[in-house]
Amino acid sequence: MSRFLQACRRQRVDRTPVWFMRQAGRSQPSYRALRARYSLLEICRDSSLVAEVTLSPVEQLDVDAAILFADITVPLLGMGVAFELQDRTGPRIRRPVRSAADAEALHPFEPEATVEALLDAVRLIRRSAAVPLIGFAGGPFTLASYLIEGGPSREFLHTKALMRGQRRVWEALMSLLTDATITYLLAQITRGAQAVQLFDSWVGALSPREYAAFVAPHSRRIFEAVRPTGVPAIHFGTGTAGLLKEMASSGGDVIGVDWRVGLDAAWAQIGPDRAIQGNLDPSTLLAPPEVLRAEAEAVLAQAGGRPGHIFNLGHGVLPETPPERLRELVEFVHDYRHETAGVRG
Amino acid sequence: MSRFLQACRRQRVDRTPVWFMRQAGRSQPSYRALRARYSLLEICRDSSLVAEVTLSPVEQLDVDAAILFADITVPLLGMGVAFELQDRTGPRIRRPVRSAADAEALHPFEPEATVEALLDAVRLIRRSAAVPLIGFAGGPFTLASYLIEGGPSREFLHTKALMRGQRRVWEALMSLLTDATITYLLAQITRGAQAVQLFDSWVGALSPREYAAFVAPHSRRIFEAVRPTGVPAIHFGTGTAGLLKEMASSGGDVIGVDWRVGLDAAWAQIGPDRAIQGNLDPSTLLAPPEVLRAEAEAVLAQAGGRPGHIFNLGHGVLPETPPERLRELVEFVHDYRHETAGVRG
Numbered sequence: 183m184s185r186f187l188q189a190c191r192r193q194r195v196d197r198t199p200v201w202f203m204r205q206a207g208r209s210q211p212s213y214r215a216l217r218a219r220y221s222l223l224e225i226c227r228d229s230s231l232v233a234e235v236t237l238s239p240v241e242q243l244d245v246d247a248a249i250l251f252a253d254i255t256v257p258l259l260g261m262g263v264a265f266e267l268q269d270r271t272g273p274r275i276r277r278p279v280r281s282a283a284d285a286e287a288l289h290p291f292e293p294e295a296t297v298e299a300l301l302d303a304v305r306l307i308r309r310s311a312a313v314p315l316i317g318f319a320g321g322p323f324t325l326a327s328y329l330i331e332g333g334p335s336r337e338f339l340h341t342k343a344l345m346r347g348q349r350r351v352w353e354a355l356m357s358l359l360t361d362a363t364i365t366y367l368l369a370q371i372t373r374g375a376q377a378v379q380l381f382d383s384w385v386g387a388l389s390p391r392e393y394a395a396f397v398a399p400h401s402r403r404i405f406e407a408v409r410p411t412g413v414p415a416i417h418f419g420t421g422t423a424g425l426l427k428e429m430a431s432s433g434g435d436v437i438g439v440d441w442r443v444g445l446d447a448a449w450a451q452i453g454p455d456r457a458i459q460g461n462l463d464p465s466t467l468l469a470p471p472e473v474l475r476a477e478a479e480a481v482l483a484q485a486g487g488r489p490g491h492i493f494n495l496g497h498g499v500l501p502e503t504p505p506e507r508l509r510e511l512v513e514f515v516h517d518y519r520h521e522t523a524g525v526r527g
Numbered sequence: 528m529s530r531f532l533q534a535c536r537r538q539r540v541d542r543t544p545v546w547f548m549r550q551a552g553r554s555q556p557s558y559r560a561l562r563a564r565y566s567l568l569e570i571c572r573d574s575s576l577v578a579e580v581t582l583s584p585v586e587q588l589d590v591d592a593a594i595l596f597a598d599i600t601v602p603l604l605g606m607g608v609a610f611e612l613q614d615r616t617g618p619r620i621r622r623p624v625r626s627a628a629d630a631e632a633l634h635p636f637e638p639e640a641t642v643e644a645l646l647d648a649v650r651l652i653r654r655s656a657a658v659p660l661i662g663f664a665g666g667p668f669t670l671a672s673y674l675i676e677g678g679p680s681r682e683f684l685h686t687k688a689l690m691r692g693q694r695r696v697w698e699a700l701m702s703l704l705t706d707a708t709i710t711y712l713l714a715q716i717t718r719g720a721q722a723v724q725l726f727d728s729w730v731g732a733l734s735p736r737e738y739a740a741f742v743a744p745h746s747r748r749i750f751e752a753v754r755p756t757g758v759p760a761i762h763f764g765t766g767t768a769g770l771l772k773e774m775a776s777s778g779g780d781v782i783g784v785d786w787r788v789g790l791d792a793a794w795a796q797i798g799p800d801r802a803i804q805g806n807l808d809p810s811t812l813l814a815p816p817e818v819l820r821a822e823a824e825a826v827l828a829q830a831g832g833r834p835g836h837i838f839n840l841g842h843g844v845l846p847e848t849p850p851e852r853l854r855e856l857v858e859f860v861h862d863y864r865h866e867t868a869g870v871r872g
Contacts (some may be wrong), residue, residue, distance in 0.1 A: 336681070339810055339845075346814040386766075389786040389808055391825055421731075423769030424788030441734040443769030463734055465684055469691040480736055500684075 184314050186246040190377055190414035190436050192457050192490035198482060199246035200515040201316075202508065203418075204498030205239035206251045208269065209505060212238055222267050223259075226252050232303035233310075240313055242505065244512050247314050247377070248307060250370065252300050254320030254381050255328060257366050260296030261288050261358070263329065269501075271334065278332035280344065285355045288329075291362030293369050304373035317375030319366050321382020321419070322359040322400045329355070338387045345396050352396065360400040364407040371411045378408060379416040379438070382429075383497075386421025390428050398432040405433025416459055420497050426451040440496030445484035457490035464495040467503045467511065474507060478514055487520030529659050531591040535722055535759035535781050537802050537835035543827060544591035545860040546661075547853065548763075549843030550584035551596045553614065554850060557583055567612050568604075571597050577648035578655075585658055587850065589857050592659050592722070593652060595715065597645050599665030599726050600673060602711050605641030606633045606703070608674065614846075616679065623677035625689065630700045633674075636707030638714050649718035662720030664711050666727020666764070667704040667745045674700070683732045690741050697741065705745040709752040716756045723753060724761040724783070727774075728842075731766025735773050743777040750778025761804055765842050771796040785841030790829035802835030809840040812848045812856065819852060823859055832865030 186199040207213055213235060216225070225231045235251040255265060255273045264276040279285055293301065307315050320328075327341045328334070335341070345352045367378050382401065385393055401417070408415050417434025419425070423443035430437050430452040437456050439448045441463035449458050466477045478493075485491035493515045499508065531544040552558055558580060561570070570576045580596040600610060600618045609621040624630055638646065652660050665673075672686045673679070680686070690697045712723050727746065730738055746762070753760045762779025764770070768788035775782050775797040782801050784793045786808035794803050811822045823838075830836035838860045844853065 337810065337845075339813065339847075342808070342810045343813055346811070346818045386787060389822075390789045390792070391822070392808075421766055421787060424792065425768075442731060442766060444735045447735070447769065463687070463737075465682065465687045466691070468684065468688055473691045477734075477736070500682075502684075 184246065186314050186492065187376060187414065189490055189492045190416070190457055192455075194489050197516045198485070198491055198493050198518060200493035200512050201245040201247040201249065202239070202243075202495055202499050203249070205243060205245055205249070205508070206235045207499060208501035209499045209503040209508065210238060210242065211505070212242070222253055222269075223256070226256050226297075227299045229299045229302035229306055232300060233306040236303065236307050236315070237311060240311065243508050244516075245313070247316050248311055249316040249318060249379070250300065250304060250307070250375065252297075252318075254318070254324065256297060256300070257291055257293075257319065257362055258325065258329070260292040261290070261362060263288065273328050273333055275329055275332045278340070279329040279355060280340065282348070282351045282354070285351050285358070288355075288358055290358065291365050293365060297366065297369070301369055301373050304370055304375055308374040314376040315374065316377045316379055316416070317367060317370030318379040318381060319363045321380050321385065322356050322363060322404070323388070323397045324382050324384045325359045325363075326352075326355055327384050327387075335384075338384070342387075345392070356396075356400045360403050363404050367404070367408055368411070371408070371413050375413065377414045377416065379418055380404060380434070382417070382419045385419040385425060385429070388425070390425050393425050394428050398428055401429075401432040418459070423448070430456055436490075436492060438494065442496070445481055445491075446486070449485075449488075454488075457492065458485070459492040459494045461494070461496045464497055464500050464503070467495075467507045468500065471507070471510065474511060475514055478511055479518070482515065482518050482520070529591065531659050531837065532721060532759065534835055534837045535761070535802055537800075539834050542861045543830070543836055543838050543863060545838035545857050546590040546592040546594065547584070547588075547840055547844050548594070550588060550590055550594070550853070551580045552844060553846035554844045554848040554853065555583060555587065556850070557587070567598055567614075568601070571601050571642075572644045574644045574647035574651055577645055578651040581648065581652050581660070582656060585656065588853050589861075590658070592661050593656055594661040594663060594724070595645065595649060595652070595720065597642075597663075599663070599669065601642060601645070602636055602638075602664065602707055603670065603674070605637040606635070606707060608633065618673050618678055620674055620677045623685070624674040624700060625685065627693070627696045627699070630696050630703070633700075633703055635703065636710050638710060642711065642714070646714055646718050649715055649720055653719040659721040660719065661722045661724055661761070662712060662715030663724040663726060664708045666725045666730065667701050667708060667749070668733070668742045669727050669729045670704045670708075671697075671700055672729050672732075680729075683729070687732075690737070701741075701745045705748050708749050712749070712753055713756070716753070716758050720758065722759045722761065724763055725749060725779070727762070727764045730764040730770060730774070733770070735770050738770050739773050743773055746774075746777040763804070768793070775801055781835075781837060783839065787841070790826055790836075791831070794830075794833070799833075802837065803830070804837040804839045806839070806841045809842055809845050809848070812840075812852045813845065816852070816855065819856060820859055823856060824863070827860065827863050827865070
């Protein structure tokens with residue numbers, strides 16, 4: 183078994199596995215060249231392009247896992263949501279969801295119509311990939327926030343207003359998104375995805391109490407639907423230092439954390455029966471190499487050689503990241519030896 | 528002694544004290560009327576206007592403390608920094624600080640030239656205020672981030688680049704800002720401020736390790752300079768759920784926390800020898816009244832009647848907040864009785 187999947191299962195590994203969120207993306211010259219010819223959605227509609235983009239960082243960076251190339255908003259296309267994707271500013275939803283009527287106008291997710299190429303790509307990638315393939319989906323809060331705000335947000339005022347003031351609409355919308363997410367993840371697993379990650383990137387905007395009331399039951403349903411497949415699930419969010427117990431309790435074999443909390447403090451919160459993924463600040467890759475090494479070493483030291491650490495950034499690779507820094511970081515993580523014998527195979 | 532100051536000192540109080548960050552501001556019709564005639568900086572240059580604005584929420588809302596009306600960037604005017612203040616988007620610095628030469632062009636803070644009216648206002652307010660007056664200053668990281676980014680930021684890439692890549696420039700800038708902050712806070716205390724709050728609002732962007740290395744020594748110097756005055760100091764930041772131990776260790780009699788962490792979990796991290804301030808999500812004031820009451824009650828229940836809780840929002844009052852909601856919230860907090868006898872006088 184690969185060291186990535188072993189770490190997901192908290193088994194001992196020969197080296198700490200490492201991959202990066204957005205490892206395929208604008209930090210790569212090859213991706214930028216491709217994007218000069220195709221839009222993001224055009225790539226997502228062509229399985230051979232998806233496979234090419236998905237596999238490129240494995241070759242270029244020597245990472246221990248590939249993640250299916252797509253955007254978390256893509257399944258929304260199959261629910262009757264019209265939107266544009268912009269590289270820098272994220273999705274722009276044409277008609278934000280603010281009422282019961284808006285929510286009722288959405289329809290259940292139709293994978294065939296919208297993500298068939300992505301699902302075909304899963305099979306294609308599995309044929310040639312030297313490392314495991316991670317499938318993924320957006321978390322229900324994060325997707326709901328895009329639909330309600332109409333795009334990325336800082337304060338999530340419309341989302342919170344609907345959540346608190348129109349509970350039935352909220353539950354209907356979250357149920358619809360949860361159903362879609364389950365369908366989408368199971369379809370990826372059926373075609374061969376060997377792990378899945380739920381990107382509930384913006385749940386950190388909520389208090390632990392509201393997270394538990396408004397989000398956790400939906401996330402729990404997703405993880406419960408994935409569990410019988412035996413495929414490990416990663417539960418990721420940012421700004422979640424105060425939410426980790428609640429997130430872990432709603433599910434995930436691996437909890438993905440950002441840099442705003444010490445990896446050791448995070449692990450103490452989620453408990454020893456979960457693996458952990460993270461948590462270098464992505465902007466450290468823009469710093470001098472010796473700073474990058476020191477910060478990466480600090481993350482590894484906090485993991486302390488305990489089985490179940492997957493090295494990653496705390497959020498996606500920044501577009502301005504020099505590719506050679508990413509390569510050096512992978513090499514550094516692979517070369518790192520914990521002083522205890524714990525991590526050696 | 529007032530219940531606000533008693534709570535700062537973890538003494539028993541008759542009712543939980545409550546005040547709001549930005550209680551004087553755009554949520555008040557009286558403030559909006561005044562701003563139709565004066566800019567924010569014009570108000571800050573007129574001591575009687577400052578006194579009027581500072582005291583207005585005490586009368587309108589029945590809060591237990593007043594906070595000097597000003598913007599955290601005002602002292603920068605006395606350091607040779609040119610900027611504009613915009614209501615919605617925050618400060619715009621004309622020439623961002625990115626190099627040693629930029630940092631050297633700044634000069635030490637000159638209170639007389641820039642904040643004399645604010646300091647005069649402190650005396651004026653003390654003559655008529657029925658509640659304690661809180662002085663305040665921006666924290667060194669937050670001020671540095673405005674100077675370096677040129678304004679508010681989401682990712683603080685320039686700030687982190689300078690901090691990691693130009694350590695000497697960073698330390699020089701932070702030392703200058705720390706000196707300015709100490710001068711400014713001591714001047715407010717000398718004129719009569721009965722407590723001070725350090726708004727290091729954006730430190731939550733840093734990992735605990737980088738916070739401890741790059742910020743904590745400067746914050747510590749500020750709290751050590753204030754301590755001999757005997758005036759309680761509040762140490763505030765947002766998104767700090769993973770930083771609370773480090774923040775508490777750098778100082779503050781009271782630690783201000785936002786809603787992204789449970790008040791009880793936060794208190795467990797900072798330890799029982801500190802008071803705590805917070806932590807209702809400001810957007811809850813836009814929710815239906817019964818939701819507002821339930822969330823406020825949850826905060827109070829988490830405090831559990833332990834001495835040393837000052838009720839506040841987790842960040843400033845949003846401009847769209849209905850004033851009557853704020854009044855109802857103050858009344859609710861004052862009427863709340865913990866089931867244990869702890870909080871009763």
